[in-house]
Amino acid sequence: MAQPRTRYSDQRPSERLPVWLRRPVGDASALEGVQAVVREQRLHTICEEGRCPNRAECYAAGTATFLLGGPVCTRSCAFCQVDKGEAPAPFDAAEAERVAEAVSTLKLRYVVLTAVARDDLEDHGACLFTGTMAAIRRRDPAVQIEVLTPDFWGGHRDEAEGRAAQARRLALVLAAEPVCFNHNLETVERLQGEVRRGATYRRSLGLLAAARQQAPHLPTKSGLMLGLGETVAEVEQAMADLRAVDCQRLTLGQYLRPSLAHMPVARYWQPEEFEALADTARRLGFAQVRSGPLVRSSYHAAET
Numbered sequence: 001m002a003q004p005r006t007r008y009s010d011q012r013p014s015e016r017l018p019v020w021l022r023r024p025v026g027d028a029s030a031l032e033g034v035q036a037v038v039r040e041q042r043l044h045t046i047c048e049e050g051r052c053p054n055r056a057e058c059y060a061a062g063t064a065t066f067l068l069g070g071p072v073c074t075r076s077c078a079f080c081q082v083d084k085g086e087a088p089a090p091f092d093a094a095e096a097e098r099v100a101e102a103v104s105t106l107k108l109r110y111v112v113l114t115a116v117a118r119d120d121l122e123d124h125g126a127c128l129f130t131g132t133m134a135a136i137r138r139r140d141p142a143v144q145i146e147v148l149t150p151d152f153w154g155g156h157r158d159e160a161e162g163r164a165a166q167a168r169r170l171a172l173v174l175a176a177e178p179v180c181f182n183h184n185l186e187t188v189e190r191l192q193g194e195v196r197r198g199a200t201y202r203r204s205l206g207l208l209a210a211a212r213q214q215a216p217h218l219p220t221k222s223g224l225m226l227g228l229g230e231t232v233a234e235v236e237q238a239m240a241d242l243r244a245v246d247c248q249r250l251t252l253g254q255y256l257r258p259s260l261a262h263m264p265v266a267r268y269w270q271p272e273e274f275e276a277l278a279d280t281a282r283r284l285g286f287a288q289v290r291s292g293p294l295v296r297s298s299y300h301a302a303e304t
Contacts, residue, residue: 018268021254021293065112065148065298066099068128073116075150075198077186091121095128100135103143111136112182112298114148117198124152126169133176146221147173148182148297151199151207166203167210174215180249181211182221184297185242188234195228195263201241209245219287221249223297228255229266232277239281249288250281253295269293 070089103111113132118125133145152169153162174181186192189201204222211220222242224235235252242250252274257265271293278291 018293020271021256021268064103064106064108065114066102066132068095068099068113068115068132069118069125070095070116074119075117075196077196077198091127093131096131096135099132100139103136104139108143110144110146112146112148113178114297115150117150119198123169123172125150126152126172129173129178130176133178144179146180146182146298147178148184149173149207151183151203153199153203153207162203163206166207167214170207170210171214174211174218178218180219180221181208181215182223182249182297183207183211184223185238186223186225187228188224188230188238189241190234191228191230205241205245208242208247212246219248220246221251221288221297222247223251223253225253225255226269226274227265227267228263232273235277236280239277239284239286243284243286248286250286250290251295251297252277252281252289252291254293 070092072089099113113129115125115128118128121127129147129149133147136143136145149170152166183204185201185204186199187195192199192201208220208222211218224238226235239250254269254274255263255265257263274291274293274295278289281289281291
């Protein structure tokens, strides 16, 4: 019998938001300018859907992260602000051109493409990435594009069959030649079942390993949220596991509860703890590490 879903709304915040997480809005004109174009083109960005605290800074620097596949995700992760549903809107073939128009209008030089999980599509959303990359490059081949993908897994009870299908979908995206392949582990192994419903730790590591095998020249990247109940030892193990599949870039940031319907924050990690973890990550061999309370997957993505 199915287990009843946790009622996170019954779990109140255990402490006030620390001062180091209270960030000013930033460049309001940059924020409003991007929001206006996004509304006009009927698009979605993870910057807005996820209420990223860095969005004004990134917009002002000429970077944005577009959310492909519509505003509804077929997964129901406990941390994510994006709406959930088993029946998202039909595939929108015109979305890619609207994203390309927005990139051109905003004169963006570095674009991150992510997507909701679309387990309802045959290729699980690989076409969302390839079509949008092609549309952007038809207008301006010089725009650099990073992809932050879901795991391209779903509907496969047999592990071998699932891995083969995942590899085929991944190959489609890598053939479009992004400048970086990003897939987030999100949390430590022990917490995966509660935090990432529908995804698994080993499948995500397998996707990152497959990306290195299929495109050895392409850097891979992953990220972890802290504050969900993990220990330092578990974070260090997750970093070691990422290095074991030759992941080169890492982001570490503080989880912030989007609403009372989402998983509560177990604790707020101190800035110096993020610095210590960054030192450990560099010793493990990561070529690039972004670690801090307000760091997110796409934070300063264009600087490498």
